[in-house]
Amino acid sequence: MVNTRYNIIQIKVESPKQIVHFQHKIPTYLKRCTGFIVKHVKGINSEHCMAEIGWITASFNSLKHEKLVAPVSVQAIYALEEPFGYQSLDVALKPGQLLVGVYIDTMEEKEFSPYTVSLYLRCVAENFKPIDPKIQSVFKQDIPVNPWLRSEFIFQDETTTDDEIEQSITTEQENQDQLCMTN
Amino acid sequence: MYDQLVFIHQQLKQREVGIELQRFTNVVTKPGVSYYEVPAYNEYLLLTNASALPIGTRIISDTNSIEIAVSQRTLVAMEEFSGLIAIELPNEVQEYPILEFIQIVKE
Numbered sequence: 001m002v003n004t005r006y007n008i009i010q011i012k013v014e015s016p017k018q019i020v021h022f023q024h025k026i027p028t029y030l031k032r033c034t035g036f037i038v039k040h041v042k043g044i045n046s047e048h049c050m051a052e053i054g055w056i057t058a059s060f061n062s063l064k065h066e067k068l069v070a071p072v073s074v075q076a077i078y079a080l081e082e083p084f085g086y087q088s089l090d091v092a093l094k095p096g097q098l099l100v101g102v103y104i105d106t107m108e109e110k111e112f113s114p115y116t117v118s119l120y121l122r123c124v125a126e127n128f129k130p131i132d133p134k135i136q137s138v139f140k141q142d143i144p145v146n147p148w149l150r151s152e153f154i155f156q157d158e159t160t161t162d163d164e165i166e167q168s169i170t171t172e173q174e175n176q177d178q179l180c181m182t183n
Numbered sequence: 184m185y186d187q188l189v190f191i192h193q194q195l196k197q198r199e200v201g202i203e204l205q206r207f208t209n210v211v212t213k214p215g216v217s218y219y220e221v222p223a224y225n226e227y228l229l230l231t232n233a234s235a236l237p238i239g240t241r242i243i244s245d246t247n248s249i250e251i252a253v254s255q256r257t258l259v260a261m262e263e264f265s266g267l268i269a270i271e272l273p274n275e276v277q278e279y280p281i282l283e284f285i286q287i288v289k290e
Contacts, residue, residue, distance in 0.1 A: 017241075017250075019241075019243075019248045019249060019250055057245055057246055057247075059246065062197070062198065063198050064198045064199055064200075066245075066246055066265070069245055069266075102246075102247055102248050104243060104248045
């Protein structure tokens with residue numbers, strides 16, 4: 001079972017053109033980050049939609065993986081709340097490391113008022129491990145069988161498959177109305 | 184003593200980044216131009232002379248952004264940038280600075 005957990009990082013912008021540096025330690029039990037969304041949550045009440053009020057950049061695993069660059073917009077105050085659409089992300093999280101980033105405000109000074117932006121990270125608590133290569137090699141190994149039996153098996157298998165295909169084609173042709181069949 | 188190159192090597196080793204090339208590079212500013220763009224995709228530019236830049240200079244990149252403040256005057260730390268780097272000088276500048284960077288090309 002995969003346990004989804006959400007991490008929220010709040011960024012407060014208090015002056016126009018402000019540059020806000022942030023760092024956040026993601027809990028060790030989270031193994032993978034699968035999505036993110038950046039939203040303006042408080043402060044600006046605009047009657048029209050603002051396509052961009054700032055930019056956010058962030059890197060995962062203590063600056064090892066630069067993964068996130070996104071603009072932040074503001075919806076009009078009367079607009080319907082849009083559903084949370086997470087942008088997909090796929091970062092394997094190393095334990096005990098930092099998410100480091102910068103938010104930069106790009107609003108016009110005359111329109112500015114202090115506001116808060118939240119970065120929501122969608123993470124999972126389990127890591128999806130690929131099948132162990134040792135186990136895979138066991139599956140790939142040829143099972144030693146009697147050559148006579150082996151060839152017979154392959155012959156039978158191929159014949160069966162062809163027959164099945166032919167049978168299915170004829171049945172479809174005969175049964176064009178897709179009626180139920182009884183054998 | 185704080186050795187910038189030693190620090191860069193140690194930090195990039197911690198971040199598991201291999202170095203293909205390291206060299207010095209600079210951006211010379213001139214009168215009448217207050218905005219410069221430097222492409223640094225797939226590489227790092229480390230600003231080494233933040234303390235010599237006019238107060239209010241803004242350097243904005245895809246990974247890091249700074250505005251030179253009074254407090255930066257005494258700092259010897261480097262600032263790292265990557266991606267498209269935009270340099271904005273403040274309106275009234277008495278001297279046009281040279282921005283010195285150490286360029287690191289990743290493996």
